[in-house]
Amino acid sequence: MFIGxxxxxxxxxxxxxxxxQYVDLNGDISYEPAETTSKLSVFNISAKAGIKKAVSNRxxxxxxxxxxxxxxxxxxxxxxxxxxxxxxxxxxLGLGFDFCLSYxxxxxxxxxxxxxxxxxxxxxxxxxxxxxxxxDLKNINLSFGSTDGFRVKLPTIYKxxxxxxxxxxxxxxxxxxxxxxxxxxxxxGLIASVPSNFTRNYGFLQVLDTISSKT
Amino acid sequence: MKKISLIIFIILFGIxxxxxxxxxxxxxxxxxTNHMHFEEHVTPYVTDAREINGGYLNVFYxxxx
Numbered sequence: 001m002f003i004g005x006x007x008x009x010x011x012x013x014x015x016x017x018x019x020x021q022y023v024d025l026n027g028d029i030s031y032e033p034a035e036t037t038s039k040l041s042v043f044n045i046s047a048k049a050g051i052k053k054a055v056s057n058r059x060x061x062x063x064x065x066x067x068x069x070x071x072x073x074x075x076x077x078x079x080x081x082x083x084x085x086x087x088x089x090x091x092x093l094g095l096g097f098d099f100c101l102s103y104x105x106x107x108x109x110x111x112x113x114x115x116x117x118x119x120x121x122x123x124x125x126x127x128x129x130x131x132x133x134x135x136d137l138k139n140i141n142l143s144f145g146s147t148d149g150f151r152v153k154l155p156t157i158y159k160x161x162x163x164x165x166x167x168x169x170x171x172x173x174x175x176x177x178x179x180x181x182x183x184x185x186x187x188x189g190l191i192a193s194v195p196s197n198f199t200r201n202y203g204f205l206q207v208l209d210t211i212s213s214k215t
Numbered sequence: 216m217k218k219i220s221l222i223i224f225i226i227l228f229g230i231x232x233x234x235x236x237x238x239x240x241x242x243x244x245x246x247x248t249n250h251m252h253f254e255e256h257v258t259p260y261v262t263d264a265r266e267i268n269g270g271y272l273n274v275f276y277x278x279x280x
Contacts, residue, residue, distance in 0.1 A: 167243070167245070205246070206245055207243050207245030208243065209242075209243045210243070
């Protein structure tokens with residue numbers, strides 16, 4: 001059996017040029033240009049627990065569960081800018097396979113499916129600071145519909161010494177969040193929503209593992 | 216449907232503390248280099264958003280009742 005906690009934080013400045021869309025009762029669309037620079041920060045914490053079983057003297061299979069929370073903040077500056085705070089609490093199931101290529105080198109694969117089951121203010125929603133866009137608008141909290149995703153990870157671990165390993169892990173992550181509900185913005189006749197969206201995230205991790213204790 | 220691309224070069228600082236099996240525990244530090252793509256579906260209307268310098272989306276839209 002194994003247990004663990006993984007935390008990650010990523011941050012970036014992003015420039016954007018686009019428009020806000022306005023639609024009236026007749027279906028006529030108008031646009032208001034928006035050009036912003038955003039500060040995006042994503043924080044993720046996962047608690048995991050699972051089992052690992054040897055299927056040969058060089059190979060293991062493993063299965064595990066995830067209890068996770070993802071928080072993202074988008075602070076858009078400039079004309080048309082406003083703030084958004086995303087909250088996702090989610091569960092996950094993972095399957096994995098590890099194979100020892102040599103005493104020092106191990107490779108493997110992880111497949112994880114994720115699902116955010118609770119539709120609530122702090123577990124599957126976005127808080128939008130519309131007052132930054134227009135002082136007459138109020139800040140609103142919008143709940144997403146069905147929210148799910150998956151990850152594929154290919155960890156390769158090189159054992160530098162008995163206490164230190166280097167890990168290289170290409171990954172692919174996919175999230176889908178269904179459209180939110182509609183909320184009143186307090187200005188009469190104005191309601192707001194966030195449409196369904198997809199996030200694809202891929203890259204690689206470079207990790208130094210340090211065995212800190214033995215029991 | 217409008218596709219809005221997001222290209223971010225993000226450096227992640229990751230830390231994890233794992234008890235990977237019953238007789239050892241680990242502390243891990245790492246960096247992540249990644250590329251993120253965000254796509255939003257707005258139907259039947261389409262936003263006029265477009266990407267610049269790998270810009271992020273402006274997903275929010277307002278409609279009159």
